Amino acid sequence: MGFLDIDNTTKSYGAVEVLHKVDISVVEGEFLVLVGPSGCGKSTLLNMIAGLEEITSGEIRIKDRVMNGVHPSKRNIAMVFQSYALYPNMSVAQNITFGLEMHGTPKAERDKALKEVAALLQIDHLLDRKPGQLSGGQRQRVAMGRALVRNPDVFLFDEPLSNLDAKLRVDMRTEIKKLHQTLKTTVVYVTHDQIEAMTLSTRIAVMFDGYVQQLGTPKEIYDTPENVFVATFMGSPAMNVIPVRVAVEGGVPQAIITDSEGQEVSLAIPQPNLAAWDGRNILLGIRPEALTDPKGADTDSRHIVAMHNRVGVTEPAGADTFVTMTLGGKDVIARMRADAHVAAGEMFEFAVNMEKAVAFDPKTEARIKP
Amino acid sequence: MAIATQDNAASVGRIGRTFVYLVLLLFALFYLIPFAIMLINSVKPLGEITGGNMIALPQDWTIAPWLSAWSTAQIGVEPTGLKPYFWNSIRMVVPAVVICTIIGALNGYILTKWRFRGDTIVFGLMLFSCFIPFQIVLIPMARVLGILGISGTSAGLVLVHVVYGIGFATLYYRNYYAAFPTELVRAAQIDGAGFFQIFYRILLPSSGPITVVCVIWLFTNIWNDFLFGASFASGDAAPMTVALNNLVNSSTGVREYNVHFAGAILAALPTLLVYIVAGRFFVRGLMAGSVKG
Ligand SMILES: Nc1ncnc2c1ncn2[C@@H]1O[C@H](COP(=O)(O)OP(=O)(O)O)[C@@H](O)[C@H]1O
Numbered sequence: 001m002g003f004l005d006i007d008n009t010t011k012s013y014g015a016v017e018v019l020h021k022v023d024i025s026v027v028e029g030e031f032l033v034l035v036g037p038s039g040c041g042k043s044t045l046l047n048m049i050a051g052l053e054e055i056t057s058g059e060i061r062i063k064d065r066v067m068n069g070v071h072p073s074k075r076n077i078a079m080v081f082q083s084y085a086l087y088p089n090m091s092v093a094q095n096i097t098f099g100l101e102m103h104g105t106p107k108a109e110r111d112k113a114l115k116e117v118a119a120l121l122q123i124d125h126l127l128d129r130k131p132g133q134l135s136g137g138q139r140q141r142v143a144m145g146r147a148l149v150r151n152p153d154v155f156l157f158d159e160p161l162s163n164l165d166a167k168l169r170v171d172m173r174t175e176i177k178k179l180h181q182t183l184k185t186t187v188v189y190v191t192h193d194q195i196e197a198m199t200l201s202t203r204i205a206v207m208f209d210g211y212v213q214q215l216g217t218p219k220e221i222y223d224t225p226e227n228v229f230v231a232t233f234m235g236s237p238a239m240n241v242i243p244v245r246v247a248v249e250g251g252v253p254q255a256i257i258t259d260s261e262g263q264e265v266s267l268a269i270p271q272p273n274l275a276a277w278d279g280r281n282i283l284l285g286i287r288p289e290a291l292t293d294p295k296g297a298d299t300d301s302r303h304i305v306a307m308h309n310r311v312g313v314t315e316p317a318g319a320d321t322f323v324t325m326t327l328g329g330k331d332v333i334a335r336m337r338a339d340a341h342v343a344a345g346e347m348f349e350f351a352v353n354m355e356k357a358v359a360f361d362p363k364t365e366a367r368i369k370p
Numbered sequence: 371m372a373i374a375t376q377d378n379a380a381s382v383g384r385i386g387r388t389f390v391y392l393v394l395l396l397f398a399l400f401y402l403i404p405f406a407i408m409l410i411n412s413v414k415p416l417g418e419i420t421g422g423n424m425i426a427l428p429q430d431w432t433i434a435p436w437l438s439a440w441s442t443a444q445i446g447v448e449p450t451g452l453k454p455y456f457w458n459s460i461r462m463v464v465p466a467v468v469i470c471t472i473i474g475a476l477n478g479y480i481l482t483k484w485r486f487r488g489d490t491i492v493f494g495l496m497l498f499s500c501f502i503p504f505q506i507v508l509i510p511m512a513r514v515l516g517i518l519g520i521s522g523t524s525a526g527l528v529l530v531h532v533v534y535g536i537g538f539a540t541l542y543y544r545n546y547y548a549a550f551p552t553e554l555v556r557a558a559q560i561d562g563a564g565f566f567q568i569f570y571r572i573l574l575p576s577s578g579p580i581t582v583v584c585v586i587w588l589f590t591n592i593w594n595d596f597l598f599g600a601s602f603a604s605g606d607a608a609p610m611t612v613a614l615n616n617l618v619n620s621s622t623g624v625r626e627y628n629v630h631f632a633g634a635i636l637a638a639l640p641t642l643l644v645y646i647v648a649g650r651f652f653v654r655g656l657m658a659g660s661v662k663g
């Protein structure tokens with residue numbers, strides 16, 4: 001029993017099922033991020049928690065209370081919308097206290113709560129303004145104030161940062177994280193931005209096509225993705241997924257890859273269970289940072305393998321230099337130190353961190369577990 | 371809406387702009403001349419008009435025609451002036467406009483924010499009601515008013531105009547609220563606001579522009595209606611338009627043109643006033659800033 005239980009919940013619009021048996025249990029104080037591409041059902045799921053969408057089947061419980069059919073205002077939740085949804089005709093102060101007023105909180109208490117929230121979010125000086133007179137970042141703060149003031153059991157956020165410019169988005173991200181660390185309220189947060197998901201969450205549910213593809217900590221999701229979708233969706237640039245053949249040599253499974261020159265090279269995979277795949281093809285997932293110049297390789301890893309390959313394109317990005325090349329017949333991205341000496345068209349020695357390599361079944365695209 | 375006008379004005383150039391203003395001035399004159407003539411002749415003694423000079427300014431200024439039109443002129447058989455009928459019209463138009471606007475706004479709110487199965491069909495039917503010709507409903511409506519016992523009364527006219535006005539009012543508000551962010555309604559639901567609280571705390575305060583449009587439209591149409599007035603309330607409850615007709619047609623002997631002109635202006639005055647007063651509240655951009663654009 002968690003604090004917030006999403007128990008075998010499905011959602012259909014008419015005959016179309018858009019969410020299939022979602023099962024997530026959230027512990028008190030957790031920061032759960034629902035992440036996935038547009039149209040995968042994140043907002044639908046959030047709205048079902050909020051009570052804005054009906055639950056077709058299954059149950060949603062908050063603090064062990066079944067929420068099916070309970071009005072949104074009676075769930076003790078608060079929500080921050082992508083558009084902020086501030087009431088245009090009300091001042092900032094009225095916007096923030098409207099919910100308390102509707103719940104019959106006395107005026108004195110409302111004013112006290114308003115003061116606290118305004119101080120916490122540093123919006124004291126904006127209280128008399130109308131939403132139309134605020135900047136994007138300020139509106140965002142007011143929207144959060146409106147949610148905070150209710151002191152809810154669960155905070156729901158629907159892509160709250162996607163209307164902000166890049167710089168402000170990063171700042172607000174940090175601020176939301178700080179706020180969560182201070183208040184320790186349970187949060188469910190929807191985003192399509194995998195970096196937001198990684199940085200904010202204590203746990204991530206990666207969604208696609210109405211299914212939760214994987215539920216886990218950011219590290220679990222990043223290091224051991226359940227399938228090719230999760231592997232390529234999380235992380236930027238995306239994980240390289242290369243078709244390889246498995247060959248066991250001296251008891252150690254090797255990935256046989258065709259390099260840029262058409263030569264077969266073999267890379268030892270430290271996953272003994274892959275011996276069962278001897279002679280068959282698999283998909284090998286290697287993150288760009290596990291494919292780098294020798295000096296940039298992870299010194300903690302005991303499975304760095306050297307490999308020569310021709311450099312296709314180099315893209316200096318300040319902190320790193322990205323190299324695109326052909327490997328296993330696919331375009332592959334390697335992440336080098338900024339100062340690595342690589343030039344387009346030359347052969348170069350890459351260091352491959354095979355400890356971080358992930359193997360996928362080419363048919364089901366599911367991870368082959370050790 | 372009118373966002374692009376400034377750019378256009380800037381690019382037209384001086385000569386072009388002068389031309390545009392000239393044309394506009396011409397049209398304005400075209401529309402104003404009849405009104406000016408009515409005004410001039412309504413403050414002239416009858417003798418000057420029958421003397422043949424309609425265009426000239428009065429030699430003797432007088433407000434007697436106005437006073438006569440308002441309170442003593444012969445309307446049908448009674449020398450009451452237009453005054454009682456003016457109040458009849460007010461008694462008809464104010465409740466009809468208020469009721470239509472309230473119901474229209476509620477309909478628009480429900481049809482956009484509380485969608486239900488078949489809502490588009492309901493809206494389609496309401497839209498259809500806007501296009502039913504008046505003549506078709508005359509006889510059925512007379513029967514209904516008779517059954518309700520309100521034929522020949524202002525209440526009966528209010529009912530007729532409400533029935534017709536709801537379609538238009540609903541159309542206006544539905545289209546306006548369709549562009550109103552649904553997330554605001556959802557936020558208010560989470561905040562604990564009920565059906566009516568959301569309506570008048572969130573939607574109505576932002577409905578100024580469309581309410582002005584709706585009220586102007588309804589007021590003008592209902593005030594100027596002649597057919598329903600003549601059909602259902604031609605006696606004591608007759609509205610201004612019917613009375614004006616009676617004023618013009620019932621003069622025995624001399625036709626008092628100056629009184630007729632004054633009466634016609636009196637009949638037109640309220641709609642003019644509504645434009646001048648309400649037009650000023652036609653504030654655009656009331657919604658700016660509720661949602662990041
Ligand atoms: N009212 C609706 N009627 C029918 N289908 C809907 C409705 N709302 C959402 N959907 C469908 O449900 C799916 C999930 O939508 P949504 O939860 O908004 O996606 P996300 O927030 O992940 O981008 C989409 O395929 C969308 O087309």
Ligand SMILES: [Mg+2]
Pocket residue numbers: 042043044
């Ligand atoms: Mg969404």
